[in-house]
Amino acid sequence: MRNMNLSPVKGIKVRHYVEVLSDCESDMVNLPDAGQIADWVNDALVETGGEVSEVSVKLVSAREMADLNKEYRQRSDATNVLSFPMNVESETGHPLLGDIAVCPAVVIAEAKEQDKSLEAHFAHMLVHGVLHLQGHNHKGDEEAEKMEQIEVAILRTMGFPNPYMTPAKRHKK
Numbered sequence: 001m002r003n004m005n006l007s008p009v010k011g012i013k014v015r016h017y018v019e020v021l022s023d024c025e026s027d028m029v030n031l032p033d034a035g036q037i038a039d040w041v042n043d044a045l046v047e048t049g050g051e052v053s054e055v056s057v058k059l060v061s062a063r064e065m066a067d068l069n070k071e072y073r074q075r076s077d078a079t080n081v082l083s084f085p086m087n088v089e090s091e092t093g094h095p096l097l098g099d100i101a102v103c104p105a106v107v108i109a110e111a112k113e114q115d116k117s118l119e120a121h122f123a124h125m126l127v128h129g130v131l132h133l134q135g136h137n138h139k140g141d142e143e144a145e146k147m148e149q150i151e152v153a154i155l156r157t158m159g160f161p162n163p164y165m166t167p168a169k170r171h172k173k
Contacts, residue, residue: 017054017092018042031059031104032122040123040158041100044130047154054090055133056099057126065103080106081125083132100129116163120155124163127154 018038032040041055060068065078072082082101090096102125111121131147138144152162 017052017090017094019054019056020059021056022059030118032119037122037126040126041130043158044127044154045097047157048130048134048150050134051095053095053097054092055097055130057129058099058101060101060103062103062105065101065106068101078103078106080110081129083129085133085135097130097133100126100133102126102129120160120163123158123160124151124155127151127158 018041020034020037022034037057041057045053045055062078065082066076068082069075069077069079072084073079080103084099084101086096086098088096102122104122107122107125108118110116111118114121128147128151131150136143136147136150138147148164152164155161155163
């Protein structure tokens with residue numbers, strides 16, 4: 001999954017090294033491009049603080065995501081995002097937080113099902129993945145609530161709505 005052709009994301013106070021790879025089918029239209037994905041990951045890293053670090057994002061097919069989910073979580077279906085924390089020093093000398101795998105096919109289906117924009121849902125999945133790399137989880141109600149609050153705050157700074165509000169609740173505000 002790793003390839004060391006990394007470049008820092010520019011134009012933001014802190015520059016994190018974000019690598020974006022894709023093994024997805026070429027017919028996936030309207031997906032955010034690699035630059036946008038790197039910017040969202042960088043934004044999440046900036047908002048949560050910490051030192052300059054390195055993250056790899058890989059867009060994977062539903063089949064590959066199902067294989068990863070089975071191997072690492074003992075679940076047989078494809079999921080939207082998986083994070084693989086590493087927390088080791090990389091070849092660049094910066095901490096390698098880990099890898100994030102995103103399945104665009106699942107993210108697209110969920111966005112339609114949940115009546116969300118693809119852009120907002122994709123950004124949410126990347127923020128969610130970054131938080132897992134940083135040790136957050138949602139195994140218990142208290143941990144889930146804390147993680148959701150952090151996600152909502154980060155997404156707000158990125159200009160996205162609260163992903164946990166239903167469309168009906170969003171329209172009332």
